[in-house]
Amino acid sequence: MPAMTMVQALNSALEVMLARDPGVVIFGEDVGFYGGVFRVTEGLQQKHGQERVFDTPIAEGGMLGVAVGMGAYGLRPVVEIQFADYIYPATDQLISAAARLRYRSGGEFWAPITVRAPCGGGIFGGQTHSQSVEAIFTHVCGLKTVIPSNPYDAKGLLISAIEDDDPVVFFEPKRLYHGPFDGHPERPAVPWSAHKQAEVPEGYFAVPLGRAAVVREGAAVTVLVYGTMVHVALAAAEEAGIDAEIVDLRTLLPLDIDTIVDSVKKTGRCVIAHEATRTCGFGAELAALVQEHCFYHLEAPIVRVTGWDTPYPHALEWDYFPGPARVADGLRRALEG
Amino acid sequence: MPAMTMVQALNSALEVMLARDPGVVIFGEDVGFYGGVFRVTEGLQQKHGQERVFDTPIAEGGMLGVAVGMGAYGLRPVVEIQFADYIYPATDQLISAAARLRYRSGGEFWAPITVRAPCGGGIFGGQTHSQSVEAIFTHVCGLKTVIPSNPYDAKGLLISAIEDDDPVVFFEPKRLYHGPFDGHPERPAVPWSAHKQAEVPEGYFAVPLGRAAVVREGAAVTVLVYGTMVHVALAAAEEAGIDAEIVDLRTLLPLDIDTIVDSVKKTGRCVIAHEATRTCGFGAELAALVQEHCFYHLEAPIVRVTGWDTPYPHALEWDYFPGPARVADGLRRALEG
Amino acid sequence: MDTVTAPEQPAPDAAAPRLKLHIPPHHPAPGEAPDFSYVPRFPAGAVERPDIGVPARATHPFAYQLIRVLDDDGEAVGDWNPHIDPETLRRGLRAMMLTRAYDDRMFRQQRQGKITFYMKCTGEEAIGVGQAFALAPDDMAFPYYRQQGLLIARGWPLLDMMCQCYSNACDRLKGRQLPVLYSVREASFFSLAGNLGCQFPHAVGWAMASAYKGDRRIAVSWIGEGSTAEPDFHHALTFAAVYRAPVVLNVVNNQWAISSHQEIAGGDGTTFASRAIGYGLACLRVDGNDFLAVYGATQWAAARARANHGATMIELFTYRAAPHSTSDDPSRYRPAEEAQSWPYGDPIERLSRHLIRLGEWSPERQTQLASELADEVRETAREAERYGTMETGPHFSAKTMFEDVFKEMPWHLRRQRQEMGM
Amino acid sequence: MDTVTAPEQPAPDAAAPRLKLHIPPHHPAPGEAPDFSYVPRFPAGAVERPDIGVPARATHPFAYQLIRVLDDDGEAVGDWNPHIDPETLRRGLRAMMLTRAYDDRMFRQQRQGKITFYMKCTGEEAIGVGQAFALAPDDMAFPYYRQQGLLIARGWPLLDMMCQCYSNACDRLKGRQLPVLYSVREASFFSLAGNLGCQFPHAVGWAMASAYKGDRRIAVSWIGEGSTAEPDFHHALTFAAVYRAPVVLNVVNNQWAISSHQEIAGGDGTTFASRAIGYGLACLRVDGNDFLAVYGATQWAAARARANHGATMIELFTYRAAPHSTSDDPSRYRPAEEAQSWPYGDPIERLSRHLIRLGEWSPERQTQLASELADEVRETAREAERYGTMETGPHFSAKTMFEDVFKEMPWHLRRQRQEMGM
């Protein structure tokens, strides 16, 4: 099996779906001739034609607006938002239209739309190219939210998202596009090729939505993470020499509660880590659920390690980013209790 | 002191601030000549002139956009969003501009804006006139979020919000506009006049942001609520005959953590109730904080009683609304543990 | 010269005028006399009808005129006369009258507490009905809440519409939606939203999809003049222009947005039809109370779209004779007599007068039909009430509340349903 | 007649053409020859200059023309010639050249890893500089990232701008913002945002406030042609029209939005200036590479706004000669020679030629000034680097990260700061 970067795996998923389903159309800013500022749609217009892969005006809300209409007709639009930070103009169409259409029409119409957006920091993008906004969408009934952490999942989950008949917001940790990132910017960048999850089948395959993956077994503490933080958590556990069980959520909504509960009941301790700001971040929901389901198994408070409740500062990126040291510290606090 | 309804108290706050500060301007859909669809701005244009209280085009994003510019000039805009359900078109300006301006300009510019919006259900408004969207905004660093539960607080908090030099999202539970509501739609509506918190000074006074109020003392369980749910929780405690301590949060961000922690440490049990959908609702953050701060005092899992994770259904409003029976049930679960 | 700045200008002359903020005045107020001096009296038959293939630019002068066919004597004049046979005209008249009768009845039902809310389109019936007649039945409609006439003119049963308003056991929307927010896929009528404007880009996207598939069906949407200030209006026009979408975009300018006059929406000194100009879209401006003009203009725009000449924006110039909704009280913000003094009359009276003039109709038949339709509606309402009213129920069972949030119900909704005891 | 539906129409003729989706083609591609056949050659001096008080409608024909003052021989011709003295012109030239030298240096600094990111305005210098010269220094500017010339022409020290780009210890924005996202209150230069378009309604709101206060300062904003598709463009125009805000709204049409040609933004068969028409706003369309035309048009629009005649939209027609940013690679999507073949030349060369023709300048002085400025910029950069570079630091201390989120730091931020160990 070929080794793919996350960019190549996403491109391959789009390629596969364009070939399988004539209803799939892909559009967004600079995704056509150019192939996207992160190259995820590279070559797709050349191969499948400009009617299927095309540039749009700079109007995220407009993209979602027309996507809802296309979905009502019977197409499967895949929309690229150039950066998750720029999804806000699309929130009204995403929430008021896409997420509510099936319900309000009594099931007559629905919105089989996938919204892709690069998220997270690590590239010195400053406060408007680094945001993690997943918690806004996980609060919205009618939306599914997915965040992959490696090429294999990225392709399999994106295929599932496109095939899903409900709207899916698909966030791509941009710091992982070209290699896994353990949260040590000072170390040389590692390519995906070395990584086992970079072996990705050329053809069609799906990773089902709603299923987490235990990426590291352990008995001492459960770590709930997704996206870039999966790699950071692995590094933190190694560096701290802590027998942590690390769960890659992959899909935030619908959430794989059983995998989470099984693990926490086993370890009795839980650390939640995400890059997004803390207050009302997805970690809040995870903490609430864990204590609801595992209260009598918990031996220590659930610890949240997150981005600070500030914008993502350009020059202070690594003071903001919840790196291995901070996660390891969280692990220790969870163990001490 | 005169008894005021919540609408009169809000109107009085606006009146007081228009008189005190020539920088205060009020605008929104139908707020001018007509006085607002809920009559909160009634008479203000007639008294203070159309340059200070005026109608806008139907463009929530535009209102916030011009408000940011006005704030940069030095005015204190007070914007009415006709229903909280229609705030989504304004999210980009609220989040990307208003909330981030002070930070990104190194403190050179800021956004002293108050955004008022009626929220919550109880008037058969269906899914687009009933939403409680506070958790989207409490996740955004740089925004403050306020939700009053009675006329006195409504006036005092709105005055504080307008005087605040940071953007404040001020949600008004529309079901409380004309009387307290204990969650029993089958009972005759009660006017505010009977209610002690309806005694509101005519003139200027402020209720500081960031301070909760213990509206009922008790030893058995702490109930964290805001807005309409304050009254529902009071009814539930009475009806279930449970010695609950009920905390009206009043301001969600900045949150009054000390009052919360003191109460939960005293009672050892906690119920959180809100009308908003559960997943990633503000209750998630409260649960996370409570277990972080009070883990060793908790004798039972923290219980969340909330709106269901569905749109607000028109005819099934009372099956959706987390009424006294559901809250009482939550109290019992918290006591049984 | 080693400086890069402009030389000091003289300080702005202290005598120079100070800036002044303009706020559109709210007038006439209740009690004052109606004032339609801002509405020019355009003659019928004055605007020429170009070929459907003309460049968009050729239609731009129409933005400042008004396409009218029925003159004050009820004569049909000019290029835009669609020359419809009398039988079709009578059907159109009947559909408009049925719409009005339906509105009157449901408005009263709300007053009687049988439904929670209602919105009439009184005075605007020629729009929904006339356009339904000019379009193909399977052209996809993305309306807003004031085009009930469209559904009626597509022959959709009043009974079904009423059950939605009653939120009863036969409500196809399962009690989930506010009354009047219909959704009827079989009638190519898209789910109505509470959020203003969002349907406009939906229509453009649907039209793009139809073109992508080499279909022959076009999309049509409606938006109120007040709602044109929303982003979705701008998005719809931009995308329609860039991709030459086969769509007809209607702006219903009924002068009011709840209590805000069209000036507040940016109608002062310009027209809503002219918003199309900057995007390079075709535009027409039409007397919305003139069944024949509405029909003719819609037919032109639909044919243009179907022939791959792209989108047309139509401003339908009319007047909201009804209160905004059952929650509204227009006596607080406008003169009571405004409706009667609207310069372009009432669409039903005008079509009726035209038919009478053609010798195809009579005042007697008019009165008789009106009472027939009132009876028909009353009967249908009685039948609908047998399936329940909002007040009495029965409604859909509470457990259906958790359905259709997603195609398959995820665990957390199943668990919440159990929590509710279902 | 007892039916309300239109009679069955004949099914759409099977021979009738199928719908077809139009996607604007991307051409010319890299390797192909530049093709500016879509750009008409407008002569200089052809557009008449009306009184600043004319009704907006009188300016609408300008949307389809191009205001030019400098002809191909460097002669200043026509009504729009602002007749600026040579000294001022030399200052303008110097400011444009300084802007270019600054851009070139900072672009290289990024390539050397001393800063993370940079954006040049090469070929567009006449806009920021020419407009700064035509405006009052305290007119409030709401620019986007390609108007660094404005800050330079307002005399703001390069040193301060560089420190922001280096995110060093003297960065007035404390290392928080991406390079070039300046904020300079003292220069009436509003905080730049990463989010496209959001500044446009800010300018309108500021202008409304200025008018509300009876001030004399106007607001001015800039937006890229690609960004006109965002809601904030529509909002700005709507509010500017309704409240007659004293604002100048500039659309910088530099033909490209990263890799998307202006057709994708909806420029095909229309102009961005014409977007103003539907709102009833005044509009001008100007050769953005012509310092005198930019100055003259801006002066007109500013005077109009100051005299309470309301807002003007100006389309500045230019070409983005630089890559979009240091992250961009134009060779992937456009012919390398496009910039040189832009029909309206280079703003610096054109103003220089004009001064030489006036006998107020010489090729020698031109070359000499260029190298002087390059030295000046290099020196300033050296000095700035003494306060640190992005690469080496020093930066603001980590604990400042928690400041300015709110005016007063709430407990949760204080606690997070402690958690970080500060």
Ligand SMILES: Cc1ncc(C[n+]2csc(CCOP(=O)(O)OP(=O)(O)O)c2C)c(N)n1
């Ligand atoms: C996004 C949004 N903002 C505000 C409202 C509240 N609202 C409902 S109808 C209405 C007026 C609409 O006026 P117009 O578009 O002219 O349509 P008309 O009612 O006149 O037919 C308003 C402000 C809404 N439904 N959606």
Ligand SMILES: Cc1ncc(C[n+]2csc(CCOP(=O)(O)OP(=O)(O)O)c2C)c(N)n1
């Ligand atoms: C809301 C938003 N969407 C997308 C982007 C990404 N982006 C940055 S610049 C740019 C192109 C802007 O083009 P234009 O408006 O023409 O300005 P120019 O760069 O040509 O001067 C895009 C798409 C953004 N910054 N903000």
Ligand SMILES: [Mg+2]
């Ligand atoms: Mg209207």
Ligand SMILES: [Mg+2]
């Ligand atoms: Mg551009």
